[in-house]
Amino acid sequence: MSQKYRIQTSYCWYETYEETLLVKMYFINYIPFTFDELPSLCYDDPDILMEANKNKVWDQEDLYKAAAYLAQEECLPLIHELELENPEELPQD
Numbered sequence: 001m002s003q004k005y006r007i008q009t010s011y012c013w014y015e016t017y018e019e020t021l022l023v024k025m026y027f028i029n030y031i032p033f034t035f036d037e038l039p040s041l042c043y044d045d046p047d048i049l050m051e052a053n054k055n056k057v058w059d060q061e062d063l064y065k066a067a068a069y070l071a072q073e074e075c076l077p078l079i080h081e082l083e084l085e086n087p088e089e090l091p092q093d
Helices: 041-043 045-054 060-072
Strands: 007-013 020-029 030-038
Touching: 007 030, 007 045, 020 060, 030 060
Parallel strands: none
Antiparallel strands: 007 020, 020 030
16 A cells, blocks of 8 residues: 655745745645745735744755755655645645
8 A cells, every 4th residue: 555645835934045935835744845935915914924924934955955855755746656645735837
């Protein structure tokens, strides 16, 4: 029997070298692998901001290391075909 993986999402802050962005981060088994940058309208949503403020702030190096680990373990859902409990949660692009 193959293992099913679960995609989680949460709003977080993502630091680049130039700025800090509000993003929807995608995780597989709590390890981040990609994000969607949120439109500026979301910066005015108190619920999104509250969630982002309580979550870890990610940076480029953190995300690179996490995604590299998932790729090495053949568990990166953007590259490898995995059995997912909730494939509808994957980013569209």
